[in-house]
Amino acid sequence: MKNFVAEPLWQALQELHQQGILPQLPAHLELDRPKQQAFGHLASNVALLLSKSSGKRPRELAEAIAGALPSSPWIEKCELAGPGFLNFFLRPAAFQAAVATVHAEGERYGSMDMGRGERIHLEFVSANPTGPLHVGHGRGAAYGASLANILRFCGYEVFCEYYVNDAGRQMDILAASVFLRYLEVAGQALPWPFPKSAYQGEYVRDIAARFHETAGDVLLHAGEALPALDGMEDGDRMVDVLIAHLKLRLGAETYSRLHAAGLEEILADIRDDLAGFGVHYDNWYPERSLMQGGAVESAIARLVEGGYTYSSGGALWFRSTEFGDDKDRVLRRENGAYTYFASDVAYHWEKFQRGFGKMVDMWGADHHGYIPRVRASLQALGQEDSALEVLLVQFAILYRGEEKISMSTRAGEFVTLRQLREEVGNDAARFFYVLRRADQHLDFDLELATRHSEENPVFYVQYAHARVHSLWRQAGERGLSVPDGAGLPALRTLEDPREFVLADLLWRFPEQVESAAREREPHQIAFYLKELAASFHTYYNATRILVEDEDVRLDRLALCRAVARTLANGLALLGVTAPEQM
């Protein structure tokens, strides 16, 4: 729609440029939608921007531009206003064209080819598989999946990946936790209370019980001489002692069986949970494969060859300070083990090797201090700084009424994503999650969400969609003719200002999608949908749609149907259903 004005405006500017009145043309044209009706449908500030380089006063320049505008079937008039704004008023035909465009493009309305098939690697959630996903992870899932949909809609080829941290110490702690519960299941009492630094959740007990069913008592011997933990502080060292004991007593093979039992079961649960939430991945990337495939060694070898490393205190360090990081970072510890950072360097390098020139990572906001070092490593490995984009997602803060609920995975007192989905439903959860900018804290009040779920904005939007379909049902019952898509009405009768407001909003959808994609902000779609639904409800309450006059009726139905189509397209981007009845 902006092209209706942008093209003639651009012609006028070029005309003045050739005449020598404008020494310089703007890099791009910006058209605003003024808040006040008196300022027209679209406004340009180009005269204000060009006044300096042309040495002319803004109003004088605006006048010249207005005079050079070619005539257009879409533009009613162009007025000068304020310090030098150009205010454009559109003809009804411009709005009527919106309805026809929506119907012509259907499910593809709002899509575009901005990305031109560019490949984007999108990594999100990637929670450690040490327990079920909680509501904080749900936010990342909803945000990432919606962003993937939006980017695909804009012509990008998006590859979604979940990075599985299956190699770290946290997994060892899980294995130890499962083992202790296993002893209890087998009827063997622990010589000390279950450690607080181990995973306490009920799910650990369940995994242990199933593991006992398949493995039997063959691991029991390792529980016979458990290390004395008396007097030891319940913390990292205590679990390390336990892990060391287990590895020694069980042997590598049996230990890895125990390790795998926990990992596989939890991972299966996470996959199932996300799939049920409408979140799909193209690949699940195990951290262990980096180790086993030698990717870590080769990435680090590259850093060493490039002269970006040094040894100190028996450890291998990366000079990340050369690329703006606060301090240098350890890649390989004194004990020879690689750090988590080392595998992350390898992981990002490996993504690049797979042909992804563009990587978008979504991390919890508490990881923001981690960005400079990863960015540094990519630069040291010769990649463009812009190759990696990190989006931070604040964790959701969960409330039950006034009471804040803590979400420590180890303590096991968290609300799972699965529980949330069951309580409020997928639609409400998906919509609610993207109703805020990702980098803002999200207060999620369970009591409100469960008790007053009908107050959730998602119902407001879905209701607007259902109302349109209700019109069709009504028309059918009364034997009235309805537009059938093939024979779209000419839309001559649409001329109510409220109809133009709606049509103008329909025009805005593609612009909003583009903006959401560019800024990586799905919440823009959610806000847009609320606005479109509100305008529709207003129109619906003020205007009778199913009137006797057939021309008017068909036009209004076509407009309503275009609204429903646009609502459905937008909801689909957010992974929310568009019901025809509620």
Added chain:
RNA sequence: GCGCUCGUAGCUCAGCUGGAUAGAGCAACUGACUACGAAUCAGUAGGUCGGGAGUUCGAAUCUCUCCGAGCGCGCCA
């Protein structure tokens, strides 16, 4: 202490690469169903955009500085 993010109506939040009188939803108050779904709508009230200074035709938006909040600063992941 250093770094990142943030501070907009009673509450929760929008505000598009600075644009013309700062918006929405809840909550409060007043109205609209013998009418296509009242899960809705119309209206009233509510803000020195944390304080101050600067940049310019023009600042919630950019810069600086204070105040306040959250997070991060490990040979953890």
